[in-house]
Every structure is written in structure tokens, then in C-alpha cells.
Amino acid sequence: MSKVFQLSVLSQNDPGAADGDKLCCKIVGVCNGSLREGSFPVNENVALPIPPQEGKQAPATPTWFLIPENGLEGSFTVEIFCPTDPSYPSRTIAVSEVDVINWAKVPFGERENQIYEGGEYGIFGFAQEGPIYTITAGVLNPRKNGN
Numbered sequence: 001m002s003k004v005f006q007l008s009v010l011s012q013n014d015p016g017a018a019d020g021d022k023l024c025c026k027i028v029g030v031c032n033g034s035l036r037e038g039s040f041p042v043n044e045n046v047a048l049p050i051p052p053q054e055g056k057q058a059p060a061t062p063t064w065f066l067i068p069e070n071g072l073e074g075s076f077t078v079e080i081f082c083p084t085d086p087s088y089p090s091r092t093i094a095v096s097e098v099d100v101i102n103w104a105k106v107p108f109g110e111r112e113n114q115i116y117e118g119g120e121y122g123i124f125g126f127a128q129e130g131p132i133y134t135i136t137a138g139v140l141n142p143r144k145n146g147n
Contacts (some may be wrong), residue, residue, distance in 0.1 A: 004036060005066040005074045005097040005131050011138030013050035018120045019082040020138030023048040027064060028092070029077030036065035045083060048137060066097075073098050080123055080137050091117050095125065095133050103127035112144045 007027075013020035027042040040046050040062040049059040068074040075096040082088035093116050103111065104127040117123040122139035136142075 003067065005033070005068060005076075005100070005133075006063060007066070007076045007078070007095060007133050007135070008061050008063040009046075009048060009078060009080070009135045009137070010061050011048040011050045012136050013138045014122070014140040016120060017122060017138045017140040019085050019088050021050050022082050022084050023088075023137050024081060024083055025062065025135075025137075026079045026081075027076060028079050029075070029094070030064075030066060031075045031077075032070075032072035033066045033068040033074040036067050039064040048080075050138065068097065078135065080135070089117065089121055091121075091123055093123075093125070093135060095135075097131055100127045100131035100133045104129045104131060113142065115142050115144065118142065 009025045011020050011023045024045045024047050026045055046062045049061055052058045066074045073096055077094045079092045081090040113124040113126050115124050122142040123137045124142040125135045127133050
């Protein structure tokens, strides 16, 4: 297993996507490891950053760094929701270190996104070597390839 398993979550805030600028996430589970210093909080609502307006600096992307214990497979469970819109479908996503490692083994040009929610509530994930996993919400009609 790796030394650090990284998870980041953000909003793309696509035009036509529901509540893209109001979304939050909450890490509700961290398994088989401890969080490294510099990680965002767990069990707390964390506002998802959106792409900045021209000339503005982007806010920090919420990121968590898991140091796996004793060679065990680390994992995160994250909930994505809109605290101001009760009709927004909350989504809980479990991501394991081994899955991310396997997804990232696919050549970059052939790698597929994992689609967690479609339509105007779009959420997808993308794996990179490291292992690094990025979940992007606020996407209108996410696709398996590109976005």
C-alpha cells in the first residue's frame, strides 16, 4: 500500500447544474489509518470551492491525507449534499485506496471517470497515481471520459 492516500472534493459549478455554488461535503468515515496534518476536518460540513471569477484566486480545495496503518487498505466515506436545498439528493460515496490504485493503472487517455450521480446533480470521481482521488460535484451531465 501507499504512504499517503489523498482525497479532494470540489464543485465545478456548471451552468444548469443544481446548487453548484452551495454544495458541501462531510467526511463521515476514515478507515485503516490516520489523517496527516494539513487535512481538512472530518465529521464537519465543508463548503466545496467553485472555480474563481476571472482575476480572483481560487480558494483551497478541501483535501484529506490518509496514512494507512500496518499495510491495511485505507478508505474514505464522504457525503455530498446541499445544506440549503432539502430537495438536493444527498450522496454518500465510499472510496478505497485499492480501487483508486487500480483505476489509476489504466493509461491516462483510456481512464474513465466513476459517475456517482447524473443529470443536474452530477458527481464524478477521477483517479490518479499516488493514489490521489478527486471527486467533482456541481457537474451537468458528467461523462465517463472528460468533463
